[in-house]
Amino acid sequence: MKRVRPADMTEMYALRADTIDYFFPDRTKEIKIWDELASQYGNDVLHLMCGTGEILVGLAKEGFNVTGIDLTESMIYRAREKFEQEGIDGENLVVDDARYINIGRKFDFIFISTGDFHHFLEKKHINSVLGKIFAHLRSGGAVALELFKPPEEDFKRPEKRHRPLRETPDGLKVWKLNRSSYHADSQILEIVEKLHVDEEGQIIEGEYDIQLKLYTEKQIERLLKNAGFENVRHLYEDDLSGEKHESWIVVAER
Numbered sequence: 001m002k003r004v005r006p007a008d009m010t011e012m013y014a015l016r017a018d019t020i021d022y023f024f025p026d027r028t029k030e031i032k033i034w035d036e037l038a039s040q041y042g043n044d045v046l047h048l049m050c051g052t053g054e055i056l057v058g059l060a061k062e063g064f065n066v067t068g069i070d071l072t073e074s075m076i077y078r079a080r081e082k083f084e085q086e087g088i089d090g091e092n093l094v095v096d097d098a099r100y101i102n103i104g105r106k107f108d109f110i111f112i113s114t115g116d117f118h119h120f121l122e123k124k125h126i127n128s129v130l131g132k133i134f135a136h137l138r139s140g141g142a143v144a145l146e147l148f149k150p151p152e153e154d155f156k157r158p159e160k161r162h163r164p165l166r167e168t169p170d171g172l173k174v175w176k177l178n179r180s181s182y183h184a185d186s187q188i189l190e191i192v193e194k195l196h197v198d199e200e201g202q203i204i205e206g207e208y209d210i211q212l213k214l215y216t217e218k219q220i221e222r223l224l225k226n227a228g229f230e231n232v233r234h235l236y237e238d239d240l241s242g243e244k245h246e247s248w249i250v251v252a253e254r
């Protein structure tokens with residue numbers, strides 16, 4: 001048995017790339033939400049931290065001209081596979097760090113889904129990502145961030161077992177054990193997850209610690225306005241991502 005203790009984000013996501021899709025429910029509803037939002041601004045869409053490209057391939061099938069950026073090579077590898085299966089060109093799926101992108105052209109709509117913006121904990125990284133988004137948007141274009149709402153009080157949730165939400169291929173057994181705690185003072189949600197993958201007797205176990213920085217509406221508005229954005233609005237839809245955290249989408253224009 002191989003026990004992996006990923007030291008950083010890329011190692012953690014490399015470990016999850018082959019199985020992460022099974023822990024999402026069907027994503028048709030999410031794709032429709034992003035389709036409707038992006039359509040208000042134009043055809044050129046950039047998805048930062050796009051993971052295995054499930055949302056992006058859905059948007060590409062609707063005719064958007066899509067670009068996807070993710071820091072983890074195996075995520076982009078999976079995304080390219082999906083594009084290839086659909087007969088869509090995946091050359092705009094690129095391994096890069098959202099904090100330092102320099103794509104050399106502007107987009108109508110840039111988004112970060114599934115609470116991924118919460119991965120940036122430090123002010124300098126948050127400002128760097130928002131600055132890069134601003135620089136890559138055309139005037140009048142929009143950014144949209146799907147965020148989790150901060151709970152009002154501290155909590156500690158005991159370990160719980162999560163089974164895949166979709167059918168896995170024959171010979172693949174996968175599950176996660178997950179416990180979390182929230183600190184209202186720092187607004188940090190800490191998730192400790194153990195992933196178990198058994199692929200025809202080849203067992204891999206990984207344990208990782210994810211820290212997410214949550215925001216109130218007012219805090220995110222301030223960050224966006226400081227980065228130069230205007231016309232900030234908040235969109236609510238129960239359970240946007242199908243995950244059990246309550247989420248909303250904040251949209252701001254350049």
Ligand SMILES: C[S@@+](CC[C@H](N)C(=O)[O-])C[C@H]1O[C@@H](n2cnc3c(N)ncnc32)[C@H](O)[C@@H]1O
Pocket residue numbers: 009010013048049050051052053054055069070071072075096097098099113114116119
């Ligand atoms: C939860 S996964 C993405 C799920 C994806 N948004 C979706 O909707 O299917 C989070 C992703 O963020 C990526 N990531 C983390 N830090 C990043 C960074 N600084 N720049 C780009 N991608 C990053 C990870 O590699 C990982 O694939």
